[in-house]
Amino acid sequence: MAATKLRLRNDRTSFGLTTVYVQYVYKSQNHYYSTGKKISPDEWNAGHQKVAGTSDEVKKLNAALSNHLSTVNRIIADADHHGIPATPGYVREQLKAVAAAKAAPHQATAILEEKPAYNLLTLFAEYIEQTKAAKAVGTVKHYRSTLNHLRSYATTRKTELPFDRVDVRLYHDLVDYFITECQLSNGTINNQLKRVKAVMGHAVELGLTENRSYERFKLLDYTENDIVYLTQEEFQIIVTSDLSMNERLDRVRDLFVLGCTTALRFSDLNKVSVDQVRDGVLTVRQQKTREWVYIDLNQYSRNILQKYPNGLPRISEQKYNKYLKELGQVCGIDSSIQVVRIQGTKRIEEIVPKYELMTSHIARKTFTTLSLAADMPVPVIKQYTGHSSDKTFQRYAKVTDKLKRDHMARVWDTPRSSNESK
Numbered sequence: 321m322a323a324t325k326l327r328l329r330n331d332r333t334s335f336g337l338t339t340v341y342v343q344y345v346y347k348s349q350n351h352y353y354s355t356g357k358k359i360s361p362d363e364w365n366a367g368h369q370k371v372a373g374t375s376d377e378v379k380k381l382n383a384a385l386s387n388h389l390s391t392v393n394r395i396i397a398d399a400d401h402h403g404i405p406a407t408p409g410y411v412r413e414q415l416k417a418v419a420a421a422k423a424a425p426h427q428a429t430a431i432l433e434e435k436p437a438y439n440l441l442t443l444f445a446e447y448i449e450q451t452k453a454a455k456a457v458g459t460v461k462h463y464r465s466t467l468n469h470l471r472s473y474a475t476t477r478k479t480e481l482p483f484d485r486v487d488v489r490l491y492h493d494l495v496d497y498f499i500t501e502c503q504l505s506n507g508t509i510n511n512q513l514k515r516v517k518a519v520m521g522h523a524v525e526l527g528l529t530e531n532r533s534y535e536r537f538k539l540l541d542y543t544e545n546d547i548v549y550l551t552q553e554e555f556q557i558i559v560t561s562d563l564s565m566n567e568r569l570d571r572v573r574d575l576f577v578l579g580c581t582t583a584l585r586f587s588d589l590n591k592v593s594v595d596q597v598r599d600g601v602l603t604v605r606q607q608k609t610r611e612w613v614y615i616d617l618n619q620y621s622r623n624i625l626q627k628y629p630n631g632l633p634r635i636s637e638q639k640y641n642k643y644l645k646e647l648g649q650v651c652g653i654d655s656s657i658q659v660v661r662i663q664g665t666k667r668i669e670e671i672v673p674k675y676e677l678m679t680s681h682i683a684r685k686t687f688t689t690l691s692l693a694a695d696m697p698v699p700v701i702k703q704y705t706g707h708s709s710d711k712t713f714q715r716y717a718k719v720t721d722k723l724k725r726d727h728m729a730r731v732w733d734t735p736r737s738s739n740e741s742k
Contacts, residue, residue, distance in 0.1 A: 324396070325450065326369040326389055328361060332694055336360060340385055342392045344411060351408040353415055355388040357381060372523075375521050379527035391418060392440075393534055440481040440527050441470060444519045456608035466515040469671035473497050481528035486520055491537045505661040513537050542662045548677045549685040552693070555580060555582060559620070560653045567651060571633040574624050574641040578632070578681030580690075581620040583705045586637050586680035593631050606706050613706045631720050641679045648675025 323345035328338045329352060337358040344351045359381075365372045367388075372381045395414045399406040444467050452460045473494060474481050481490075491513075498504045498512060520534040550558065559577055563570040579589050587607040598605050599624075602615040617625070625632075635643075649656075654673040661668045684705060691701050702708075 324389060324392055325453065326385055327366070328353075328359075328364055342389050344392060344396075346406070346407060349408075349413075349449075350567075353392060353412065355385055357385060357388075364520075369450050376527070383528060386446070386450075388449070390442075391415070392447065393449065405677065418689060438483070438523075440483060440486055440516070440523075441474060441521065443523055444470065446524055447519050458608065458616075462511065465517055467510060468514070469498070469502060472502075475535045476501070477635070478499065483520070483523055483531050486516070486531060487533040488536055489597075491533075496538070497554050499664040503663070505559065505663055506540035507544065507662070510539045510542065511538060513647070539661075540664075543660050543667075547681055547685050547689065548674065549689040550580070550653070550682065552690055554655075555686060555690065557651050557653065560645070563650075566650075569647050571644060572635070572640065573645055574627065575640065576644060576647065576683055577620055577635060579680065580686045581618055582615045583684050583701075584615070584688040585684060589680075590632070590634065590637075593624075594625050594629060597625065609706055609707055609708075611708075613704065615704055632651045637680055642660045644677050644678040644680070644682075648678040649673075653678065658698075664681075 322490075324339055325343050327343050329341050338361050340355045340357045340359060341352040342355060344353065344660075345655060357398055358428060359371055363371050363373070368511075370385065392411060392415070395411050396406040399410060399414075404410065426439050444463075448460060448463050448467065453649070455463075464510065470481065476497070477493070479485065493515075494516075495509060498509045517534050517537055520529075520531075521658050523529050524532060555577075558573060560571070575589060578584070578592075579586070582589070582602065584592065584604060585606070586606060590606050591607075592604065597617065600617050602617055602621070602625075603612065604615065605612050615621075653675045657674050658676060659670045659672055659677070691704075
């Protein structure tokens with residue numbers, strides 16, 4: 321996809337107004353195409369690439385700006401489809417052709433119409449491109465996955481998903497498609513529905529539709545599985561296992577142990593370097609939240625970072641997750657875990673060895689759970705993990721049976737003095 325976005329040129333302000341431009345990055349160079357629309361810089365929401373406000377006039381203005389950005393994107397996509405280099409000069413000429421076609425449609429021809437035929441699919445793709453700079457990489461990946469599901473649905477049902485068809489009837493058919501043909505669990509289906517609702521809300525904001533049926537889309541009932549984490553014994557087995565004959569798994573083990581002892585997500589872990597350490601503290605700006613976290617190193621994390629003075633091993637998350645399962649199997653992390661999925665009204669239960677569930681996420685869950693078991697205060701844990709809300713934190717904070725037993729014994733089994741009992 322082309323690297324484009326809407327932005328202001330603050331160096332070109334006249335009488336307090338600034339033109340909104342489409343920025344196109346071509347071979348690492350920025351190029352700008354005027355939309356012909358001028359606004360006060362104070363009205364611009366750079367994060368959402370639109371004019372702030374909810375009036376009808378603002379909605380029409382945002383729709384026009386979105387159309388202009390879409391036109392540039394479609395010119396570039398059409399050029400790529402036909403094997404034509406989408407140079408800045410080529411894009412500019414095509415934009416002139418679009419303008420000429422609008423002024424005299426019987427005299428000029430353009431590859432594209434100026435106003436794209438918007439529907440849920442086209443806007444969904446555009447929404448991803450326009451908002452990806454403000455979203456975590458993982459979130460963008462999830463939105464693209466939902467778009468792929470919608471495209472498959474549209475192909476199967478032979479529809480382009482116009483906005484006026486996104487109603488309760490489509491909701492039921494889409495849910496049925498996700499369950500029967502995609503074999504998605506209810507929890508995963510809910511995530512797809514939330515993204516559809518977000519994009520439809522965006523369409524309403526742009527004035528592209530007045531259809532608000534999506535607001536009645538209900539989320540499905542589902543069962544959230546217990547958090548999977550390593551016990552202290554399992555963690556020590558991973559740490560002490562002899563992997564001298566398998567350099568690949570040894571490197572994967574180092575990354576995993578570092579994740580377990582720093583609470584870093586894989587997206588941050590994969591970029592850590594010793595240059596980020598000062599006075600025993602690892603400073604990281606989290607990719608997902610954009611917030612800074614300051615992690616005090618311990619014996620495990622310190623030794624691993626010292627082992628790789630030229631940088632940690634680099635690996636894709638897909639391969640990392642694959643090798644983690646192999647690591648767990650080699651190390652004997654094979655206790656039985658019950659996995660429950662709700663698919664429609666059907667409850668599906670499986671018993672699998674724990675190593676099959678080992679992914680990059682298990683490291684943060686292990687850090688949180690073992691820290692809780694060791695009586696590390698929740699506010700301190702949250703400073704390391706970067707969690708801001710208690711609700712989100714509780715998804716990771718599975719209180720171990722041992723911790724519950726310890727608290728019960730401390731409160732009720734500890735002998736009390738006669739004075740205390742009075």
